[in-house]
């Protein structure tokens with residue numbers, strides 16, 4: 001077994017090799033993942049996360065001439081729509097679940113961050129597709145792969161033909177490694193002080209695990225953490241006012257893109273929630289909590305270890321998804337075997 005990390009050591013994998021990394025200071029910068037909310041048909045090939053489609057297109061997936069619907073919530077939608085359009089995709093709709101008034105308020109708050117506002121306007125300008133607010137996909141259909149998606153607003157429902165649906169309901173900070181190390185988590189985020197120090201000595205954290213605030217904020221936090229870890233606290237302090245200013249953006253994002261409670265009703269009883277173990281919504285709603293549901297249905301016990309369905313279950317059922325265990329990511333059996341040998345050797349020698 002991989003043990004809980006002991007102070008000053010993290011186990012890692014590089015290719016087929018298991019590494020034991022010893023550190024004086026550790027900076028965690030594990031980013032965030034997309035939140036997927038299950039709806040009928042969401043597991044069809046052709047449907048992926050918003051950032052996921054962008055990453056695949058950058059990685060060589062041909063999107064030129066393909067009809068793409070971008071849906072979910074947050075500024076990422078416009079960025080993804082602009083990026084795939086630049087690669088020749090025909091974006092047929094951008095569906096933002098937040099209502100228009102939230103977006104107007106958000107834009108108002110962005111007046112203090114003109115660069116971000118200008119970036120949003122540039123992205124919107126680059127895509128001629130209609131943008132709908134208070135809108136999301138309710139069903140996807142296709143024979144073996146996505147062909148059609150049904151969208152809804154409060155006033156109407158309609159179906160569009162498309163090849164790809166890029167759908168992400170904002171981001172979930174990757175806090176697993178920080179949790180395993182014992183860092184304090186507050187409101188789903190790794191708690192840090194102004195020098196990016198966590199509650200665990202010699203462990204710092206930067207970027208999205210401490211708050212979703214975009215690339216600029218992640219870079220500033222990385223600079224503070226790096227300088228602080230090197231003992232250059234005065235130098236690090238010079239970046240603190242910029243970070244403080246960016247916290248307004250983090251708050252504005254969180255408030256503008258709050259998920260509509262109606263999204264909890266997207267899944268039908270037959271909709272898969274845990275795609276690793278094929279557990280459907282109807283199986284889960286009989287249970288009162290994550291632990292119970294996990295033990296009875298194997299939800300969250302597959303290869304992704306609840307990274308996808310856990311966050312969805314939190315939103316759908318209001319469950320508290322606890323219980324992070326090592327390893328933080330699936331690893332090779334060989335690495336597990338070496339890990340047990342190493343810990344046995346340590347025990348024998350101690």
Ligand SMILES: Cc1cc2nc3c(=O)[nH]c(=O)nc-3n(C[C@H](O)[C@H](O)[C@H](O)COP(=O)(O)OP(=O)(O)OC[C@H]3O[C@@H](n4cnc5c(N)ncnc54)[C@H](O)[C@@H]3O)c2cc1C
Pocket residue numbers: 029030031032050051052054055076079080119174177206207208209213214215216218328329
């Ligand atoms: C398609 C797309 C477009 C975007 N456009 C913009 C934009 O226009 N403007 C903007 O401000 N922001 C944008 N963003 C958001 C921006 O990319 C992020 O805010 C930024 O990258 C966050 O930086 P980070 O260092 O926190 O995380 P990341 O850049 O995500 O880096 C985290 C890294 O940690 C790795 N990792 C995670 N867990 C582990 C582990 N246990 N062990 C080892 N490694 C691990 C991940 O694989 C990843 O490489 C965009 C994001 C996407 C996906």
